[in-house]
Amino acid sequence: xxxxxxxxxxxxxxxxxxxxxxxxxxAAERIFGERGYQGTSMDDIAAAVGVSKPLVYQxxxxxxxxxxxxxxxxRAQLLDAVSDAVLAAPDAEQAMYAGFVAWFTFLDEHPRxxxxxxxxxxxxxxxxxxxADEVRAEFVGLIATMVRLNLPADHPADDDEIQIVAxxxxxATERLxxxxxxxxGTPTPEKVATTLQNLLWHGLNSLRP
Amino acid sequence: xxxxxxxxxxxxxxxxxxxxxxxxxxAAERIFGERGYQGTSMDDIAAAVGVSKPLVYQxxxxxxxxxxxxxxxxRAQLLDAVSDAVLAAPDAEQAMYAGFVAWFTFLDEHPRxxxxxxxxxxxxxxxxxxxADEVRAEFVGLIATMVRLNLPADHPADDDEIQIVAxxxxxATERLxxxxxxxxGTPTPEKVATTLQNLLWHGLNSLRP
DNA sequence: CGAGTAACTTACTGGCAGTAAGTTCATCCT
DNA sequence: AGGATGAACTTACTGCCAGTAAGTTACTCG
Numbered sequence: 001x002x003x004x005x006x007x008x009x010x011x012x013x014x015x016x017x018x019x020x021x022x023x024x025x026x027a028a029e030r031i032f033g034e035r036g037y038q039g040t041s042m043d044d045i046a047a048a049v050g051v052s053k054p055l056v057y058q059x060x061x062x063x064x065x066x067x068x069x070x071x072x073x074x075r076a077q078l079l080d081a082v083s084d085a086v087l088a089a090p091d092a093e094q095a096m097y098a099g100f101v102a103w104f105t106f107l108d109e110h111p112r113x114x115x116x117x118x119x120x121x122x123x124x125x126x127x128x129x130x131x132a133d134e135v136r137a138e139f140v141g142l143i144a145t146m147v148r149l150n151l152p153a154d155h156p157a158d159d160d161e162i163q164i165v166a167x168x169x170x171x172a173t174e175r176l177x178x179x180x181x182x183x184x185g186t187p188t189p190e191k192v193a194t195t196l197q198n199l200l201w202h203g204l205n206s207l208r209p
Numbered sequence: 210x211x212x213x214x215x216x217x218x219x220x221x222x223x224x225x226x227x228x229x230x231x232x233x234x235x236a237a238e239r240i241f242g243e244r245g246y247q248g249t250s251m252d253d254i255a256a257a258v259g260v261s262k263p264l265v266y267q268x269x270x271x272x273x274x275x276x277x278x279x280x281x282x283x284r285a286q287l288l289d290a291v292s293d294a295v296l297a298a299p300d301a302e303q304a305m306y307a308g309f310v311a312w313f314t315f316l317d318e319h320p321r322x323x324x325x326x327x328x329x330x331x332x333x334x335x336x337x338x339x340x341a342d343e344v345r346a347e348f349v350g351l352i353a354t355m356v357r358l359n360l361p362a363d364h365p366a367d368d369d370e371i372q373i374v375a376x377x378x379x380x381a382t383e384r385l386x387x388x389x390x391x392x393x394g395t396p397t398p399e400k401v402a403t404t405l406q407n408l409l410w411h412g413l414n415s416l417r418p
Numbered sequence: 419c420g421a422g423t424a425a426c427t428t429a430c431t432g433g434c435a436g437t438a439a440g441t442t443c444a445t446c447c448t
Numbered sequence: 449a450g451g452a453t454g455a456a457c458t459t460a461c462t463g464c465c466a467g468t469a470a471g472t473t474a475c476t477c478g
Contacts, residue, residue: 014425014474038247041465052427054468063466160396164385164404171384172377179376187369195373199412206407223443223456250434261458263437272435 021059023049029070033112037067068131074110075135081106083142092150097197099146100173104189107177111185136174140166147204165204172196230268232258238279242321246276277340283319284344290315292351301359306406308355309382313398316386320394345383349375356413374413381405 015023027048031040042063046053060066085102089095144166151157176192224232236257240249251272255262269275294311298304352375360366385401 017424020425042467043465051425053466054428055426057467058426160400161404163388164396164401165408167384167388168381168405168408171380171382173380174384175380176373176376179372187373191369192373195370196377198415199374199377199409202411202415203408206411226456229456251436252434260456262435263459264457266436267457 017059020049020051020055024051024056024059024066025069025073028066029073030112032067032070042066071131071135075138077110078103078106079138079142082139086142086146092146093197093201095146096201097193100193100196101189103173104177104180104192107181108185108189111181136170140170143169150204169200226268229258229260229264233260233265233268233275234278234282237275238282239321241276241279251275280340280344284340284347286319287312287315288344288347288351291348295351295355301355302406302410304355305410306402309402309405310398312382313386313389313401316390317394317398320390345379349379352378359413378409 024045028040028045031045031048035044042053042056045066046056049056056066060069082099082102085098086095089098140163144162147162147165148157173196176196180186180192233254237249237254240254240257244253251262251265254275255265258265265275269278291308291311294307295304298307349372353371356371356374357366382405385405389395389401
């Protein structure tokens with residue numbers, strides 16, 4: 001007999017830790033997304049789940065910790081979506097396009113979660129800032145790798161230039177995502193990806209020294 | 210025998226409003242830059258100036274108001290630096306390069322003030338967010354105008370594409386500025402500007418439909 | 419059924435944004 | 449001069465929220 005037999009009713013009651021953690025994380029992601037980091041209190045989140053604040057602290061340690069947990073989950077999903085798209089493409093040019101489309105599409109489908117991550121992810125003090133930087137660093141690394149692979153093997157590229165390009169692409173796509181969200185989700189991911197591709201592709205291929 | 214005869218000593222005493230406001234604004238810019246928005250309390254700023262907190266409130270209304278005032282002064286300086294450089298250039302290509310160099314150079318010379326503006330300027334709730342967006346919008350507008358001017362007159366450009374390009378450039382330069390600051394101010398503004406120019410110039414010229 | 423422990427709560431502390439109400443200093447008027 | 453007027457400035461609070469100490473309830477397993 002599974003002990004959780006009576007889980008059909010909406011009564012909150014006691015749940016095991018994993019389930020409660022997920023419940024709290026879901027609520028936090030939603031509320032952070034709606035009201036921002038500053039605008040959200042731990043009491044709000046606890047109340048939304050129907051538990052008391054100290055329970056949230058027991059599971060997530062601090063407000064930063066909880067925010068960080070939201071961020072971490074989102075990061076994994078987003079990174080998966082983009083790298084799947086990139087890896088499935090037959091060549092570099094299509095990989096770049098597919099990566100852009102995956103990026104904008106994912107963020108279309110998670111507009112609120114996105115605002116958690118970017119709009120407020122850069123609280124330059126505290127562990128959340130470190131986490132946000134790690135997310136960016138991961139994408140920058142991914143982009144840098146792609147750029148390197150696209151360069152002719154006999155030209156060891158200028159590392160500074162690769163960094164500059166990777167930061168550019170990362171910064172641009174982040175900003176475009178915010179802009180699209182505020183712009184009601186237009187233009188389409190494909191339109192933006194195409195324009196970006198046109199804008200960057202030639203320049204990328206002229207990186208050889 | 211100037212009327213303020215005893216001003217030699219470090220005693221704070223009473224000063225007229227304008228002077229006090231400037232003093233507060235300078236301190237706020239410095240402390241926000243050092244500790245971030247969240248890490249700075251109004252008491253900190255008041256103590257640094259040697260006045261009480263309510264005085265700061267009387268002059269700037271709120272923490273957001275004070276932050277906004279810092280932002281506003283910085284914005285004006287930065288925008289001036291960049292648009293001066295752009296307007297002084299003889300053609301579009303050099304204008305773009307000069308704009309990039311001016312941007313990165315200015316931010317080199319004001320690394321702390323920069324972190325006030327960008328790293329924490331996007332608290333997505335509150336009036337500070339609106340102000341930060343206005344700063345960005347101004348730059349995006351400037352870039353969009355430049356792009357339009359560079360296009361052949363007989364081709365009315367696709368507005369979406371111009372927006373995409375402008376957001377891209379703005380997002381990229383913002384991110385590159387943050388990266389350079391954290392990277393100890395390297396590579397040089399000229400190096401970054403050159404790479405960006407190489408990366409974007411061809412793509413920009415292929416925008417014609 | 420009783421012991422042990424995981425899930426959960428009440429009731430607090432401390433710090434900070436923001437405010438009400440008052441006090442001190444400078445200047446102008448007669 | 450000396451009092452009136454207002455600007456510069458302060459003390460002493462409120463309320464909100466992150467974080468905590470210490471306790472209570474209910475599930476589980478021997």
